[in-house]
Amino acid sequence: xxxxxxxxxxSKLNAPTSPDILFTINDGDYRSRWRSIRVMYFTMFxxxxxxxxxxxxxxxxxxxxxxxxxxxxxxxVVAAYSLGQMVASPIFGLWSNCRPRREPLVCSIFINLSAxxxxxxxxxxxxxxxxHILMARAFVGFGAGNVAVVRxxxxxxxxxxxxxxxxxxxxxxxxxxxxxxxxxxAFLSFIGEQGFTVEFIKLQFNMYTAPxxxxxxxGIINILLVILVLREHRVDDHGRHIQSINYTSExxxxxxxxxxxxxxxxxxxxxVVMFIFAIFETIATxxxxxxxxxxxxxxxxxxxxxxxxxGFESIIVFLIVKVASQRVGDRPVLLAGLAIIFCGFFxxxxxxxxxxxxxxxxxxxxxxRSQISEAMIASNSSVEPTGCPYEQTWCQYTPAIHLGQYxxxxxxxxxxxxxCNVMSYTLYSKIIGPKPQGVYMGWLTASGSxxxxxxxxxVSQVYTILGPRWAFSIICGMxxxxxxxxxSTYRRLIAFSVRYGRAVE
Numbered sequence: 001x002x003x004x005x006x007x008x009x010x011s012k013l014n015a016p017t018s019p020d021i022l023f024t025i026n027d028g029d030y031r032s033r034w035r036s037i038r039v040m041y042f043t044m045f046x047x048x049x050x051x052x053x054x055x056x057x058x059x060x061x062x063x064x065x066x067x068x069x070x071x072x073x074x075x076x077v078v079a080a081y082s083l084g085q086m087v088a089s090p091i092f093g094l095w096s097n098c099r100p101r102r103e104p105l106v107c108s109i110f111i112n113l114s115a116x117x118x119x120x121x122x123x124x125x126x127x128x129x130x131x132h133i134l135m136a137r138a139f140v141g142f143g144a145g146n147v148a149v150v151r152x153x154x155x156x157x158x159x160x161x162x163x164x165x166x167x168x169x170x171x172x173x174x175x176x177x178x179x180x181x182x183x184x185x186a187f188l189s190f191i192g193e194q195g196f197t198v199e200f201i202k203l204q205f206n207m208y209t210a211p212x213x214x215x216x217x218x219g220i221i222n223i224l225l226v227i228l229v230l231r232e233h234r235v236d237d238h239g240r241h242i243q244s245i246n247y248t249s250e251x252x253x254x255x256x257x258x259x260x261x262x263x264x265x266x267x268x269x270x271x272v273v274m275f276i277f278a279i280f281e282t283i284a285t286x287x288x289x290x291x292x293x294x295x296x297x298x299x300x301x302x303x304x305x306x307x308x309x310x311g312f313e314s315i316i317v318f319l320i321v322k323v324a325s326q327r328v329g330d331r332p333v334l335l336a337g338l339a340i341i342f343c344g345f346f347x348x349x350x351x352x353x354x355x356x357x358x359x360x361x362x363x364x365x366x367x368x369r370s371q372i373s374e375a376m377i378a379s380n381s382s383v384e385p386t387g388c389p390y391e392q393t394w395c396q397y398t399p400a401i402h403l404g405q406y407x408x409x410x411x412x413x414x415x416x417x418x419x420c421n422v423m424s425y426t427l428y429s430k431i432i433g434p435k436p437q438g439v440y441m442g443w444l445t446a447s448g449s450x451x452x453x454x455x456x457x458x459v460s461q462v463y464t465i466l467g468p469r470w471a472f473s474i475i476c477g478m479x480x481x482x483x484x485x486x487x488s489t490y491r492r493l494i495a496f497s498v499r500y501g502r503a504v505e
Contacts, residue, residue, distance in 0.1 A: 029233070029241050030241075032231050032233065033157055033231075033233040033235070033241070035229055035231075036153075036157065036229065036230050036231050036232075036233055037153075037154055037157055037158070037166065039225050039226060039229050039230045040150045040153050040154050040170065040230075041169060041170050041173040042173065042222065042225060043105065043109075043146065043150050043222055043225075043226070044147065044150050044170050044173050044174045044177070045173040045174065045176055045177040046177065046215075046218045046219065046221075046222050047112075047144050047146070047147055047150075047174075047177065048173075048174045048175070048176075048177025048178050048181065049177040049180055049181045049184075049215060049218060050112060050116065050140060050143075050144065050177075050181075050215040050218070050219070051081060051140075051144065051181065052177065052178050052181030052182055052185075052307065053180075053181035053182070053184055053185055053211040053212070053214065053215050054119070054181075054185065054208075054211050054212055054215075055078075055181070055182070055185075055281060055307075056182055056185050056186075056284075056285055056299070056300045056303045056304050056307065057185055057189070057207060057208050057211065057300045058074065058077060058078065058133075058137075058285075059071075059074050059285045059286060059289075059296075059299075060208075060285075060296030060297070060299065060300060061133070061208040062074060062077065062130055062133060063296065064193065064208070064296075065122065065123045065129040065130075065133075066128075066129040066130040066133075068130065069130040070464075071286050071460050071463070071464045072460045072461060072464055073130055073460075074282070074286065074456070074460055075282060075456040075457045075458075075459065075460025075461065076134060076456070076457060076460075077130070077133055077134050077137055077456075078137075078278070078281075078282045078452075078456035079278075079452065079453040079454070079455070079456040079457050080134050080135075080137040080138040080141060080453075081137045081138065081140055081141035081144070081452070082141055082278065082448075082449040082450070082451070082452030082453040082455075082456075083138060083141065083449070083453040084137075084138040084139060084140065084141030084142035084143075084144070084145070084449075085141040085142065085144045085145050085147070085445065085446075085449035085452070086141075086145075086445075086446045086449030086450045086453060087142065087145070087446075088108065088141070088142045088143070088144075088145025088146075089145040089147065089148040089441075089442040089443075089445035089446040089449060090148070090439065090442035090443060090446055091145065091442070092104040092108055092145045092146055092148055092149050092442065093148040093149065093152060093439045093440075093441055093442020093443070093445070094439050094442065095149075096148070096149040096152060096153070097152075097439055100232055101149055101153055101230070101232065102226055102227065102230055104146060104149050105146050105149055105150075105226045105230070106223055106226055106227065108142075108143045108144070108145055108146035108149075109143060109146065109219050109222050109223050109226070110143075110219070110223065111139060111142055111143035112139075112140055112142075112143025112144060112215075112219055113143075113215070113216040113218075113219030113220060113223075114139070114143075114216075115136050115137075115138075115139035115140040115142070115143060116136075116140060116212040116213065116215045116216040116219070117212070117213070117216050118132075118135070118136045118139065119133065119136035119137065119140065119209075119212040120203065120209040120212045120213050120216075121202075121203070121209075122136055123204060123209075124202065141449070145442075145445065145449075147445050148441045148442040148444070148445040148446075149441075150170070151167075151170075151425060151429070151441045151444075151445070152440075152441040152442075154166050154167065154170055155167075155429035155432075155441065156233075156234045156235075157233045157234060157235060158235065159235055160430065160495060160497060163426060163429060163430065164322065164325050164326070164330065164426050165322050167422055167425060167426040167429070168318045168319075168321055168322045168325075168422050168426075169318075171314075171318050171418060171421060171422040172314075172315050172318040172319070175311050175314035175315050175318060175418060176311065176315060178307070178310070178311040178314065179307075179308050179310075179311025179312055179314075179315075180308075180311075181211075181307075182303070182304035182305075182307040182308050182311075183304060183305075183308040184211060184214060185207075185211050185300065185304050186300070186301050186304030186305055186308070188207050188210045188211055188214075189207045189297060189300050189301050189304070190207075191205070191206055191207045191210055192206060192207055193206055193207060193208070193297070194206060195207065195209075195210070207297075207300070258431065258432055258433065258496065259431060259492055259496075259499065261489065261492055262431045262489070262492045262493050262494075263428070263431060263432070263440070265485070265486075265489045265492065265493060266424060266425075266427060266428040266431060266444070266493070267428075267443065267444060267447040268447075268482075268485065269334070269420075269424055269482060269485070269486060270424040270425065270428070270444055270447050270448050270451075271447045271448065271450065271451045272451070272478060272479070272482040273337075273338075273341075273417065273420040273421060273424060273448075273451075273482075274447075274448035274449075274451035274452050274455070275451035275452070275454060275455040275458075275478070276341060276345070276417075276455070276475055276478065276479065277413070277417050277421075277452075277455075278451060278452040278455030278456055278459075279455045279456070279458065279459040279471075279475060280413055280417075281307075282455065282456040282459055282460065283459050283460075283463055283468075283471070284303050284306075284307070285299050285300070285303055286463070287401070287406075287463075287468065288302065288303060288406065289386070290356060290387070290388040290389070290392070290395065291356050291388070291400050291401045291406070292403060292406075293356075293357045293386040293387045294386065295384050295386055296384065306407070306410055309410075309414075310410055310411075310413070310414035313411065313414040313415065314414055314417070314418040317414070317415055317418045317419055318418055318422060321333055321418070321419050321422055321423070325423070325426075330423050330426055330427050330430075330493075331423075331427070331486075331490060331493055333419055333423050334419070334420055334423040334424065334427065334486065335483065335486055335487070335490075336416075336419065337415075337416045337417070337418075337419030337420035337423065338416065338420060338479060338482055338483050338486065339416070339483065340412055340413075340415050340416030340419070341412070341413055341416035341417060341420065341479060342416075342476060342479040342480065342483070343412050343416075344408075344409045344410075344411075344412030344413040344416060345409065345413070345472050345475045345476050345479065346472075346476055347405055347408050347409050347412065348401060348405055348406070348409040348468070348472050349468075349469060349472050349473065349476075350398050350399040350400065350401050350467075350468055350469050351399055352399045352400075352402075353399065354399060354400050354402070355395075355396070355397075355398070355399060355400055356387060356388040356395055356398075356400040357386070357387035357388065358387055358388055358389075358390050358395055358396065359385045359386065359387045359388065359389050359390055392464060392467070394465075394466060394467030394469075395467075398467045398468065398469055401468060424444075425441075425444060427493055428440070428441075428444055429441075430494075430495035430496065430498075431493065431494070431495065431496060432496065433495070433496025433497060434496065434497075459471055462474065
């Protein structure tokens, strides 16, 4: 290792020095730092796969193993993941500030893979299966609380100049997981609902359990990479490698504080972005089954393909965002992303005089015949009703959403969401500056998790009772308020070093 004295580093970089900090320049350190960052990319990728690999099959799986599950309960199941993540994120973030990051990462990944195995066995209990799915998804989410550790590690291991690119790369890996998860689910749907049984471990291997087991296998690979490859690295805003214990920064003093208004604004905007996307991913399967009369298997397969396409689109967006943010800055990209998401949901509003197909519309006017027919259908498990359930009264007077509207909306949301996502936490990490970011990133992740907890519950209730027109109109209103809020705090959303004159925006 070639070590450079504090005096030479200070003169070469024209920056203040501290007597308890040693700066080093070493090719091995640089390679090790980027290997470790790439392990974090892979961890984010697998976290995304672990969530999306079951999301399109969750609703039909609930219907299959527990007849009492309805669309409202689906909202709670989807929210359980985010609730678990919300609770865990500050805990893992604080842990990573005090101890080597390998510890919270290994612990969280182990919880995640164990919960996926639990999910694969939720069909076994004789009753209350839906609550077992709820618990399994909550523990999967708790394990996913390591996202705060991943983001704080990448923020701390990159210079200010490297950070937007690194965050965009991490988001691209997240999007790749977003692609691969539904794609794997779509591929595994060919196993079918029956599949086969592994008797000695009492496991049904089918299109619903196989994705969770594959996610558990990915978790084992992730643990091995964290143990064998990940090393602790930290650099300052100028990219100087720092070796010290409990390092904060030589660039910060007591008079220089973090702009808490900017921190709060970033958390609120991230909450809105994640809330709206949680609504989108929750409602996709029930909406398509109601509007297009798809069967459970068709909904899993077609939505898997659509989400896969959105993921590919997101990767392209991340590449464009890296260039755009360098040319126009982070804030305009965030503002444009919110406007595009608004257009996506506005297009999704129901219009026209065409109405969705109603389940059993030909028999609902004859109560006796309806009771007999439904009893016959219940006794024949091979018959699957399709269309908009007549219990949802809005199906009878709300115009249908056309497939063209649905796909156009998917494309626009697939552009706006990734831009908002990466810009939200890139800006946030720059606002915090040189302080350790584990706890702050924990709160940001908790904010997003809270949104993903409330979003599915909100949309499942509003959609079931009032229908898509009310649900999507409320979302459009939220986006307008978010754009106004961002505009009013626009000047405060700047990097810590820019705020105190040590860098130029």
